Each structure stands twice: as structure tokens, then as C-alpha cells.
Amino acid sequence: MAESEGIVKYVTDYTSAAALSAEEIAELNAWRRILYLAQLVGQSPERYMGYGFGNVSRRLEPGPAPVTQRSFVITGTQTGNLTHLDPDAYTMVMECYPAENRLVAQGPVKPSSESLTHGAVYDQDPEIMWVFHAHSPEIWRNADALEIPVTAADVPYGSPEMAAEVDRLFRETPLLERRIFSMGGHEDGIVSFGRTAEEAGDVLLNTLAAALALSD
Numbered sequence: 001m002a003e004s005e006g007i008v009k010y011v012t013d014y015t016s017a018a019a020l021s022a023e024e025i026a027e028l029n030a031w032r033r034i035l036y037l038a039q040l041v042g043q044s045p046e047r048y049m050g051y052g053f054g055n056v057s058r059r060l061e062p063g064p065a066p067v068t069q070r071s072f073v074i075t076g077t078q079t080g081n082l083t084h085l086d087p088d089a090y091t092m093v094m095e096c097y098p099a100e101n102r103l104v105a106q107g108p109v110k111p112s113s114e115s116l117t118h119g120a121v122y123d124q125d126p127e128i129m130w131v132f133h134a135h136s137p138e139i140w141r142n143a144d145a146l147e148i149p150v151t152a153a154d155v156p157y158g159s160p161e162m163a164a165e166v167d168r169l170f171r172e173t174p175l176l177e178r179r180i181f182s183m184g185g186h187e188d189g190i191v192s193f194g195r196t197a198e199e200a201g202d203v204l205l206n207t208l209a210a211a212l213a214l215s216d
């Protein structure tokens with residue numbers, strides 16, 4: 001029994017529903033395209049055993065809402081191989097309970113368990129409207145040199161422990177101003193966020209540039 005102790009199963013209360021309109025996802029889709037072209041989001045036989053990696057989200061409604069109720073739209077599970085996404089590739093997370101590993105979603109596709117980390121970030125501050133989860137070996141390996149906060153190496157993604165780590169980083173580091181962190185226990189995993197897509201995208205791309213400069 002010891003091996004199952006502490007493992008909380010990821011539960012999705014998922015209902016199939018219509019996609020959002022192309023207009024509603026246009027800005028998110030544009031940034032997803034940029035991250036795809038930079039290979040920060042995608043799918044490759046040479047990376048992570050061929051699984052899709054990275055996902056982008058934005059909150060559906062601005063302004064204050066109780067934690068766990070900050071609904072957002074996010075790329076669906078295993079859409080990384082697609083160059084261009086249409087609205088059917090996006091789904092809505094209506095409620096998110098990172099500490100319980102549970103979420104309520106509706107849309108044309110299921111969300112991945114990484115959605116829990118997006119929810120954990122939205123829970124930190126009602127002004128956070130955009131979250132990008134990228135995979136960058138360059139940033140990940142240089143996280144300390146780049147002085148970006150890092151979650152504990154023994155904490156996997158999509159776990160209640162990851163949500164607790166996100167919470168810790170917001171309390172113990174200047175993460176709210178820094179807007180980017182590395183996931184120490186999730187190979188190459190990086191999360192950026194902002195009040196606007198530009199804030200979330202700029203910090204990610206600027207940090208990649210700094211990492212590439214260090215690597216050269």
C-alpha cells in the first residue's frame with residue numbers, strides 16, 4: 001500500500017459542449033502559434049516520449065471571482081502536434097480545485113491535468129488573466145542563473161503538491177512581479193503569466209533570449 005500513499009487521482013468532471021467562437025480565442029491562439037513556432041509548445045518524437053507539451057490559457061471573465069471559480073479557456077489535451085488550432089482544440093475550465101486534483105470542464109475536448117497548475121496561478125491574484133506553460137530546456141537548465149523561482153524537484157506536475165509549491169513561491173519569492181517560474185520536478189517546464197497576453201509572452205520570450213545568451 002505504501003506506493004499509493006499521498007497520490008491523489010486527477011479527476012475531471014467533463015461535459016461535452018460547443019466550442020468558443022474563433023474571435024473569442026483569436027488572441028490566445030495567436031500567442032499559442034508564436035510559442036509553437038519557438039518550439040516552446042508542441043510535440044516531437046525526440047521530446048518527452050512523443051507526448052504533446054505546453055499549453056496556454058486565459059481567464060474568461062476579468063475581475064474578481066472567488067478562488068477555484070476563476071474560469072479560463074485552455075488548449076485541450078494532446079493538441080501539441082497541430083501547427084494551427086481551430087476553436088475545437090480549446091476547452092473551458094469552469095472550476096478548478098488544485099489542492100484536490102479536481103476540475104470541472106466543458107467544451108469540445110478534455111483539458112490536461114496541467115490545467116491544475118494554471119488554476120493554481122489564477123488563484124494567486126485576480127489580476128492574472130493569462131498563463132502560458134512552455135517547455136524550454138534552455139530556461140529550465142539555467143533557472144538559477146536567470147534568478148527565476150523554481151518549484152521543488154520532487155514535486156510532479158498536475159499534483160496537489162505542485163499547487164502548494166506555486167502558493168509557496170508566491171509567498172516566499174518576488175514571483176508576482178517576476179511573472180515566470182520553473183517547475184523543478186517537470187522536465188523543461190516553465191510557467192509565465194500576466195495581466196495581458198503581452199506581459200505573459202514578453203517575460204517568457206525575454207527569459208528565453210537571456211537563457212540562449214547564457215548557453216552560447
Ligand SMILES: [Zn+2]
Nearest residue numbers: 053054114189
Ligand atoms: Zn508540461
